[in-house]
Amino acid sequence: MSFWEEDFETAADMVSDEIVDLTFRIECKALAIDHGWALSRSILKLLPWITDEPNTALHQILVAESGNGWLAPDSGDEITYPSRRTRLTIRLPNKRVAATTTTLNDTKITLDTGAIESVITLRKPALKPLSKISTIYSRFAIFHPEESENQFLGRIKSELNERGINPKKMLCGRKNIIKGEGVSSINGEIVTHSLMLAELSFAESLALQKRGLNEGKDFGCGIFLPHKGIEDLTPDKE
Numbered sequence: 001m002s003f004w005e006e007d008f009e010t011a012a013d014m015v016s017d018e019i020v021d022l023t024f025r026i027e028c029k030a031l032a033i034d035h036g037w038a039l040s041r042s043i044l045k046l047l048p049w050i051t052d053e054p055n056t057a058l059h060q061i062l063v064a065e066s067g068n069g070w071l072a073p074d075s076g077d078e079i080t081y082p083s084r085r086t087r088l089t090i091r092l093p094n095k096r097v098a099a100t101t102t103t104l105n106d107t108k109i110t111l112d113t114g115a116i117e118s119v120i121t122l123r124k125p126a127l128k129p130l131s132k133i134s135t136i137y138s139r140f141a142i143f144h145p146e147e148s149e150n151q152f153l154g155r156i157k158s159e160l161n162e163r164g165i166n167p168k169k170m171l172c173g174r175k176n177i178i179k180g181e182g183v184s185s186i187n188g189e190i191v192t193h194s195l196m197l198a199e200l201s202f203a204e205s206l207a208l209q210k211r212g213l214n215e216g217k218d219f220g221c222g223i224f225l226p227h228k229g230i231e232d233l234t235p236d237k238e
Contacts, residue, residue, distance in 0.1 A: 018094050019055050019210045020129055023087040024104060024122040026061065031120075032113040033078045036060040036140070037180040040219035042109040043090075047100060050218055055210050056096070059089040060139070060220030079116055088122060091212075091223065101125045113179070130209045133226035134200045140176060140192040140221040141213060142184050152193065159214060165207060169198035180219055192221055 032038075043050070043058055050056050063080040092100060104122050111118045143152055149172045160167060173194030180190040197208070205224075213222030 017130055017206070017210075019091065020094055020097065020127050021059075021089050021091050022097055022100060023089045023126050023128055025084070025124045026082055026086055026088050027121040027123065028082045028086075028118055030079050030081055030116055031061060031063070031111070031118045032115040033080055034115070034178050035111055035113050035118070036178055036220035038111040038113045039088075039109075042111060043104075044218065046103055046107070046109075047090075049096075050090075050092075053093065053096070055091070055093055057091040057212050057217035057223045058220060059091065059223055061086060061088055062139075088120070089128075091209075097127065130206060131226040132202045132205060133228070134202070134205055135196065135198045135227045136200065136205055136208060136224040137173075137194060137196040137227045138213065138222055138224050139194055140178065140216070140223075141195040142215045142221050143175075143191040143193055144184050145186055145191075149193070156195065156213070160208070163207065163211075165200070165204045167197040167200060167204070169196075171196040171198070178219075178221075180216075182216070184215065190216070190221075192216075196227060197224075 039060065040058055050058065061082070063082050063086050090100065105125055106121070106123060108119055108121045111120065141152075141156065144155070147155070153170050153172060157167065157170065173196065176192050176194070177189050178192060179188060181188065182190065184190055200208070208224045212224055216222050
């Protein structure tokens with residue numbers, strides 16, 4: 001038996017700060033669940049400064065069929081169908097908002113994931129502030145090759161401790177494999193796990209949302225979001 005009292009997000013829980021989420025409504029008929037790398041390559045052509053801006057991150061596009069992001073779908077070849085509520089989100093400094101909006105609004109981008117070619121039109125930009133909720137999670141946190149879950153959690157803890165962040169509770173969720181390149185990829189695939197941190201201070205939560213983890217923020221990894229529910233929290237037992 002367990003007890004978990006929720007802190008649901010209200011207007012008072014939102015923070016006005018120099019780092020914000022810039023969202024765009026998208027028009028897209030169909031999208032591969034594993035689209036993060038293809039989306040990143042298309043956006044970086046338009047916004048090449050992203051990789052040099054430490055507090056910038058490109059969220060993967062989340063649609064209803066892919067759940068709340070804590071437990072990801074098993075197959076990256078699955079196709080989802082964005083609704084009118086689906087958004088593309090970029091986390092970035094406020095000073096970059098105007099130029100980014102000008103560049104992306106009413107722009108069409110094409111994603112070829114191998115599973116499907118998608119054309120996405122970006123419209124109606126809006127701003128969303130970060131949150132001061134103390135429980136946050138990342139849908140995709142990068143695993144290093146041959147790393148165990150305990151080693152993964154230890155590495156993340158060390159990374160955060162170096163920034164003065166000391167999480168009291170960390171929970172590793174389901175494994176997900178995404179297409180991508182980089183130091184942690186093997187044969188064009190990157191292993192990730194969802195990661196939850198609880199009982200952070202306001203300052204720690206905000207710092208993590210601003211900066212995220214060190215790896216993969218330009219293709220949707222290592223980005224922290226407020227967690228407002230406890231559905232499907234049990235990790236895989238592989």
